Amino acid sequence: MTDILDAPPEPPAIHFPGYLPEPCLLTPEQVTEYPNAMELSKELQEQLGDRSRWQAAGSALDSSYEVAPDEFYGGHLSIAPGWKVGGWTRWGLTDPRPRICSECGTEAVPLLTIDTTEWGFGGEGWIPEEEQANPTPMLPGQPPANFTRIVVASGYNLRLHVCPASPDHPHIELIQ
Ligand SMILES: [Zn+2]
Incomplete structure (x- = not known):
């Protein structure tokens, strides 16, 4: 039989600020994400940069994505x-x-x-x-x-x- 400790040992991370999590509520949810654009084929990367494809798909691309519509993918859909x-x-x-x-x-x-x-x-x-x-x-x-x-x-x-x-x-x- 193993002796029971009076107090639990301190985790080693206590000596490293930022390595010990604060107790907090865990509320997991399932989300859909897609690969980083750099892991897509050249053809798919080009399609992400084609604003007309996004518009045809009915995506809500505002004017901030006028120059680089592929950034919408990076910010909202992938990872x-x-x-x-x-x-x-x-x-x-x-x-x-x-x-x-x-x-x-x-x-x-x-x-x-x-x-x-x-x-x-x-x-x-x-x-x-x-x-x-x-x-x-x-x-x-x-x-x-x-x-x-x-x-x-x-x-x-x-x-x-x-x-x-x-x-x-x-x-x-x-x-x-
Ligand atoms: Zn292996």
């Missing part, structure tokens, strides 16, 4: 911000690169994203409706939508990738 399970890989610090399992050579897939904020500037379209109607009060000095108070690499996100062949194979970490 939801915030903490998430699954989804597509976010790129930004680097261009896309292979995430190959070191054990078996299989392409690893996104498992978990730990993000600094649930949404950022330009990503307001991802804000849940209930949060738009009744915003959560934030502490002074806290970045917007930084509910967990986790800060990854001064404001980025950490994504763990898992090998689809076996969960026992090493995870791949990626900061973007």
Whole structure:
């Protein structure tokens, strides 16, 4: 039988500001997102830049997308911000690169994203409706939508990738 500790041990992260999450309400929801435009074919990338295609599809492109309609895709349709399970890989610090399992050579897939904020500037379209109607009060000095108070690499996100062949194979970490 194992002795029960009087007090739970402090997590190692307590000594690293921004690494220990604040207790907060978890309200997951399923969303649809699409790959980063850099992971699409050249043909699809060109179609994203064709304003007439967006208009034909009935999309609400306002005048701010006159010059670069493909930015609508990046801001509203591809890669939801915030903490998430699954989804597509976010790129930004680097261009896309292979995430190959070191054990078996299989392409690893996104498992978990730990993000600094649930949404950022330009990503307001991802804000849940209930949060738009009744915003959560934030502490002074806290970045917007930084509910967990986790800060990854001064404001980025950490994504763990898992090998689809076996969960026992090493995870791949990626900061973007
Ligand atoms: Zn593997």
